[in-house]
Amino acid sequence: MSSVSSPLRLGTRRSLMATTQSGLVAARLTELTGRAVELVGVTTFGDVTKANLTQLGGTGVFVSALRDKLIDGEIDFAVHSLKDLPTTQDPRVVIAAIPPRDDPRDALVSTAKLADLPAGSKVGTGSPRRIAQLRVLRPDLEYVPIRGNADTRIGKVTSGELQGVVLAAAGLGRLGREAEISQVFEVEEMLPAPGQGALAVECRADRTDLIEFLSVLDDARTRAAVTAERAVLNALEAGCAAPVGAYSADDGQNLILTAAVVAVDGKRAVRKSTAGTLSAPMDLGRDLAAEMIAEGAGTLIGEQAH
Ligand SMILES: NCc1[nH]cc(CCC(=O)O)c1CC(=O)O
Structure with missing residues (x-):
């Protein structure tokens, strides 16, 4: 960032979905701060490969190219679909904001x-x-x-x-x-993927001023809900292609969390709900996952790993 008035560079995948959601975040940031934002197109492996996503064997295929550009300093920030982000955080980057969630279903x-x-x-x-x-x-x-x-x-x-x-x-x-x-589908009949409908605004971990600047986009309620959902996924050691659904929302007072691991034959499932304080979403998700593992969730995931 050279001067205060130079546009921030927002790196985006080139798909219509990515450019649309990046454009929405850019417009909102400009509206809130007056700062200009310029979109920079980046091609990712996930966009060019023809392989079935479940066969790629890893998570974050849409994410790594954008992160490389963040780390190189070619772009200032990036917008990801939160459900595409691996739950283990790369220490070189941070999620500076999670904007209000769209329809999770x-x-x-x-x-x-x-x-x-x-x-x-x-x-x-x-x-x-x-x-x-x-x-x-x-x-x-x-x-x-x-x-x-x-x-x-x-x-x-x-x-x-x-x-x-x-x-x-x-x-x-x-x-x-x-x-x-x-x-x-109502979430009761089809539990969404953890983080579905939410976006993550990511930038380099060492850019303290930028992190503070981008935090204007953050929605605390969405952040709490998706943190609980992703804590389940992380504790189950599952990725975005696993048969894991999780959905959380607050009722104004407490965070309600439901998660399920479902066998692909549709015949077996481990499903649990819990409620807890808005201030400890990570614990809520991790504790629920532990209960699910005690009921055989790990075995169900393991069966479907290949
Ligand atoms: N895995 C691809 C992906 N990543 C995010 C979305 C949808 C938008 C969102 O969940 O924010 C989609 C497509 C889909 O699942 O239909």
Whole structure:
């Protein structure tokens, strides 16, 4: 940062989803502070690989290229979908802000609601968490692994290749594709991925002034909720491709947290809820995960590792 008035450089993946959410954060930061923000496009491995995400064997495929640019100083900050961030923090960077969360729920893009699809209909999703929970609701449908951006996925419904695809409501909303949603799943029937619908604003750990500056974007309630959700994922030693759902929100007083590990056959699950103070979300998540492990959650995750 040379002078106070020079624009901050916000590094972003080039996908429509990424540029849209980065653009929203940039506009909000400018609105709150008057500081100009310039978007810098970065290509990541996660954008170029054709491999199924569950087969990449690691987490954070969308994240590392942006972090490299942060560390090099080529960009000042980056905006990630929180659910794509590994739970173990790289010590060279910090999450300076977690803005207010958008819709955390999963949504079906289809011409019909899930209950009304004919038996044998093909529904696309590459997420073991979604497949497992969908199998509980409709064991008689066929679940097809798919990748690609939202446009490609929705295109398979439009073309008739698939009768439905399941995507995060927040992403569909950011892309302006809400009109194609036939059903938004309640969190009780389809527990979202930890952090789903939330964004993380990241910058280098040594840029104290910038961290302070970006904190204007932070929403304490969202931060508490997603911290609890991610603590579950971390304690279960699971990544973003694991069949783990977690959702937390406060009722004004306490933080309520529900988490589940679901077998991909839809037949077994370990599911637990708890409530605790807003001030210790990490403990809430870690304690819930310990109870889940005592009930066999670790075995369920282990079975699906390969
Ligand atoms: N794994 C890809 C990804 N990362 C974040 C979102 C959606 C937006 C969000 O959860 O903030 C998506 C697509 C999807 O799951 O439909």
